[in-house]
Amino acid sequence: xxxxxxxxxxxxxxxxxxxxxxxxxxxEAAPDELRGVLETRALNxxxxxxxxxxxxxxxxxxxxxxxxxxxREYLDQRGRPDPVQSHLYxxxxxxxxxxxxxxxxxxxxxxxGEPQILGQVKHAYEMAHEAxxxxxxxxxxxxxxxxxxxxxxxxxxxxxxTVSVSSIACDLATKIFGDLEGRRTLLLGAGEMGxxxxxxxxxxxxxxxxxxxxxxxxxxxxxxxxxxxxxxEHLASELVAADVVISSTSAKRFVLTRDLMKDVVKxxxxxxxxxIDIAVPRDVDPRVGELPSVFLYDVxxxxxxxxxxxxxxxxxxxAAAAIVEVEVExxxxxxxxxxxxPTIVALRKHFSTVVKEELARTVPRLGExxxxxxxxxDKMCQAMVNKLLHRPLTQLKDGVDDGEGxxxxxxxxxxxxxxxxxxxxxxPETKTESTEHAAPALAGISLGLSHxxxxxxxx
Amino acid sequence: xxxxxxxxxxxxxxxxxxxxxxxxxxxxxxxxKLWGARMLWASVILHAGLFAxxxxxxxxxxxxxxxxxxxITAMATCVAFLALSRKRPIAVLGAFLTPVVLLLFLGAGVxxxxxxxxxxxxxxxxxxxxxxxxxxxxxxxxxxxxxxxYVMQERQLRLKRLGGIFQRLPPLDVLDKLAYRSVLTGxxxxxxxxxxxxxxxxxxxxxxxxxxxxxxLSALAWILFAGVLLLRVAAGWTGRRAAIGTILxxxxxxxxxxxYLLRGSVIS
Numbered sequence: 214x215x216x217x218x219x220x221x222x223x224x225x226x227x228x229x230x231x232x233x234x235x236x237x238x239x240x241e242a243a244p245d246e247l248r249g250v251l252e253t254r255a256l257n258x259x260x261x262x263x264x265x266x267x268x269x270x271x272x273x274x275x276x277x278x279x280x281x282x283x284x285r286e287y288l289d290q291r292g293r294p295d296p297v298q299s300h301l302y303x304x305x306x307x308x309x310x311x312x313x314x315x316x317x318x319x320x321x322x323x324x325x326g327e328p329q330i331l332g333q334v335k336h337a338y339e340m341a342h343e344a345x346x347x348x349x350x351x352x353x354x355x356x357x358x359x360x361x362x363x364x365x366x367x368x369x370x371x372x373x374x375t376v377s378v379s380s381i382a383c384d385l386a387t388k389i390f391g392d393l394e395g396r397r398t399l400l401l402g403a404g405e406m407g408x409x410x411x412x413x414x415x416x417x418x419x420x421x422x423x424x425x426x427x428x429x430x431x432x433x434x435x436x437x438x439x440x441x442x443x444x445x446e447h448l449a450s451e452l453v454a455a456d457v458v459i460s461s462t463s464a465k466r467f468v469l470t471r472d473l474m475k476d477v478v479k480x481x482x483x484x485x486x487x488x489i490d491i492a493v494p495r496d497v498d499p500r501v502g503e504l505p506s507v508f509l510y511d512v513x514x515x516x517x518x519x520x521x522x523x524x525x526x527x528x529x530x531x532a533a534a535a536i537v538e539v540e541v542e543x544x545x546x547x548x549x550x551x552x553x554x555p556t557i558v559a560l561r562k563h564f565s566t567v568v569k570e571e572l573a574r575t576v577p578r579l580g581e582x583x584x585x586x587x588x589x590x591d592k593m594c595q596a597m598v599n600k601l602l603h604r605p606l607t608q609l610k611d612g613v614d615d616g617e618g619x620x621x622x623x624x625x626x627x628x629x630x631x632x633x634x635x636x637x638x639x640x641p642e643t644k645t646e647s648t649e650h651a652a653p654a655l656a657g658i659s660l661g662l663s664h665x666x667x668x669x670x671x672x
Numbered sequence: 673x674x675x676x677x678x679x680x681x682x683x684x685x686x687x688x689x690x691x692x693x694x695x696x697x698x699x700x701x702x703x704x705k706l707w708g709a710r711m712l713w714a715s716v717i718l719h720a721g722l723f724a725x726x727x728x729x730x731x732x733x734x735x736x737x738x739x740x741x742x743x744i745t746a747m748a749t750c751v752a753f754l755a756l757s758r759k760r761p762i763a764v765l766g767a768f769l770t771p772v773v774l775l776l777f778l779g780a781g782v783x784x785x786x787x788x789x790x791x792x793x794x795x796x797x798x799x800x801x802x803x804x805x806x807x808x809x810x811x812x813x814x815x816x817x818x819x820x821x822y823v824m825q826e827r828q829l830r831l832k833r834l835g836g837i838f839q840r841l842p843p844l845d846v847l848d849k850l851a852y853r854s855v856l857t858g859x860x861x862x863x864x865x866x867x868x869x870x871x872x873x874x875x876x877x878x879x880x881x882x883x884x885x886x887x888x889l890s891a892l893a894w895i896l897f898a899g900v901l902l903l904r905v906a907a908g909w910t911g912r913r914a915a916i917g918t919i920l921x922x923x924x925x926x927x928x929x930x931x932y933l934l935r936g937s938v939i940s
Contacts, residue, residue: 385834388838389843389845391845485845485911506911510832
C-alpha cells in the first residue's frame with residue numbers, strides 16, 4: 214500500500230498572530246527542521262510552509278496516525294511554553310490533498326485570491342527539495358497544487374478585484390488620509406511582503422522611502438518604485454516625517470518599540486500616523502497602538518477587511534472550490550492507482566516471460582527465419598499479450614475506482630502467483646494524467662523477438 | 673392655523689430627512705441617502721414657503737427675533753450642507769447635521785410671541801449683528817458635523833471596526849480639513865457677533881443674570897474656537913483634540929441660543 218498524506222498546522226483561522234510568530238520558521242532554517250522531523254521515521258516525506266498567516270507541515274508516510282502525532286509533537290515543541298495543541302488542525306488523505314490545493318489556490322488565504330501564497334508554497338517546496346524530503350507522493354501533490362492554483366486563477370475571477378494584504382493596507386491609509394498622492398510612506402524592510410506593498414503604494418502616487426538592513430535591496434526597491442532609500446540611522450527622523458509606515462522585516466524582536474514611538478508621536482505633534490505591521494514575528498510593539506494619533510494594524514486586524522473582500526466575491530470562490538474538488542478527485546484516483554501499478558507491471562512481466570520462453574522453444578523448430586518474419590512473429594505475440602491483458606487490466610482499473618481495488622489486486626496476485634513481483638520504483642511519478650498511469654504498463658509490450666536470434670541470445 | 677400646519681409639515685420634512693440620513697449612516701442604504709438629500713431640499717423649500725407666510729406678520733426687519741434668526745440659520749445650514757456635499761463625499765454627515773437643524777427649527781417655533789426689539793438696539797448695526805451671527809452659526813454647524821464624523825471615524829479606526837459605518841464616513845483628513853475651514857470661516861463672524869453684541873449690551877445699560885450667563889457662554893465658545901484655531905495654526909494640531917474642541921465650541925454656541933429661547937428675549 215502507498216503512503217498517506219497528512220497535514221498538521223495552524224493558520225490565521227485558528228491562532229492569533231502572537232502564537233503564529235512563535236512557531237514561524239525562517240526560510241533558511243526550513244531544510245534542517247525538515248530533516249529533524251524525518252529523522253523520527255514516522256514520515257517518509259515532508260514540506261514545511263511558514264508564512265505570516267500559517268505554519269503548516271505536509272507529510273507522507275505509511276501510518277497516518279503516527280505521522281500526525283509526529284507533526285503535532287514537533288509544533289508543540291516549537292510553541293512551548295505556550296499551549297499549541299488546541300490551535301492545531303490536522304487533515305488526512307483526501308482532506309489533506311484538498312487542504313494543500315486550497316492553500317496553493319489562495320482559497321484558504323486571509324485575502325482570498327491573493328497571489329503571494331503560491332510563491333510562498335513553491336519556495337517551501339524548493340526548501341524541501343533541498344532537504345531531500347520530497348518523494349513521489351508529496352512531489353506529485355505539490356506539483357498538482359501549483360497546476361490547480363494556475364487553473365483557478367485563469368478560469369475564475371477570483372484574482373479579479375482582489376487585493377493583497379498590502380493593498381488592503383493602502384485602502385485603509387486612504388480612509389485616513391483621503392488621497393495618498395504625495396503622502397510620505399516609509400517601507401521598513403524590503404522582503405517579499407515589503408515589495409508587494411511597494412508596488413501597491415507606487416500605484417497610488419505616494420512618495421516612498423525604503424529602509425532596509427541590506428542597503429542594496431533598499432536601493433533596488435526604491436528605484437523600482439520611484440522612491441528613495443535611506444539608511445537605518447535615519448529611522449527615527451523618517452518615522453517623524455512619514456504618514457504611513459509599512460513594516461515587514463524579518464527581525465526577531467520589535468523594531469518599533471513603545472519608547473521609540475512615544476518620542477516620535479511627540480515630535481509629530483499628534484499628526485495621525487498609520488502603522489501597518491505585516492511582519493511575523495511582529496515588528497511593532499502592540500502597545501504602540503495605544504499612543505495618541507497612532508493607528509496600528511497587524512496582519513490579524515487586516516483580516517477583517519479580507520473577510521469583507523471574501524463575501525463580495527463569494528461566487529468566484531465557489532467556482533474555484535469546484536475546480537479544487539475535481540482536481541482532488543483526479544489526484545485521489547492517481548494515488549489509488551499507485552497500489553495498482555506494481556501489479557500491472559508484474560502481470561505484464563509474467564506474460565512476457567511466458568511468451569518469451571515459449572517462443573524460445575518454438576522458433577528454432579521453424580527453421581531459418583528472415584528478419585521480417587521474426588518481426589511479424591514478435592508483433593503477433595505482442596498483440597496477443599495485449600489483447601489477453603486488456604480486459605483484466607481494465608477490470609482492475611475500474612475496480613480501483615469502485616473501491617474494490619485492494620481485493621482485485623490481491624486476487625490477481627494470487628491467481629498469477631505475483632506475490633514477489635512488487636515494483637514500487639515503477640510508480641509513475643512523472644505521469645501527468647491519472648487516467649494514463651497504467652497505459653505504459655499495458656501498451657507497447659515488446660517481446661524483443663526481433664532483437665534475438667533464433668537461439669534466443671541477444672544479437 | 674395655516675402657519676401652524678405649514679410649521680408642522682416643515683418640521684416633519686426635516687425629521688424625515690434626519691431619519692433618512694440616520695438610516696444611511698447605520699444601514700448604508702443608498703436610496704436612504706438619495707431620498708435624504710431630496711427630503712432636505714424639500715424641507716428647505718417648505719421652510720422658505722413658511723417664511724414667506726410669516727413675512728406679513730413681521731414688523732419691518734426679517735429675522736428680528738431670535739426665533740426667526742434660528743429658523744433662517746436652520747435653512748441656511750441645510751443649503752450650505754447640500755451645496756458642500758455636491759462636491760465632497762460628505763453626505764453621511766447629514767446624519768449629524770440634520771438633527772441640529774431640526775432642533776434649531778423646533779426651537780424657532782417655541783414662544784414666538786416675543787417682545788419687540790428695544791429702541792436703543794434698533795439701529796443699522798442690528799441686521800449686521802444678526803447676519804454675522806447666523807452665518808457664523810452655519811459655519812460652526814458644518815464644523816460640528818465634520819468633527820462628530822471625525823471623532824466617530826477615529827474611534828472606528830482605533831477599535832478596528834471596519835464595517836459599514838467606517839466605510840461610509842469620509843476619510844479622517846477630509847473631515848479634519850472641512851472642520852478646520854469651517855471654523856476658520858465661522859470664527860471672524862462669531863468675533864464680530866460678540867463685539868456688536870457687547871455694543872448693544874452697553875447701550876441697553878443693565879444686564880440681568882440670563883444675559884450675563886449668555887455673555888459668559890459666548891465668551892467661552894469664542895475662547896474654545898480661538899484655542900482650536902491657535903493650536904491648529906501655531907502648534908500644528910490636527911485630529912481628535914481639535915475635533916472635540918470644535919464640538920464643545922458649537923455646543924456652547926447652541927447653549928447661548930437656548931438660553932435666549934428660554935428667556936424669550938431678543939437677540940443681544
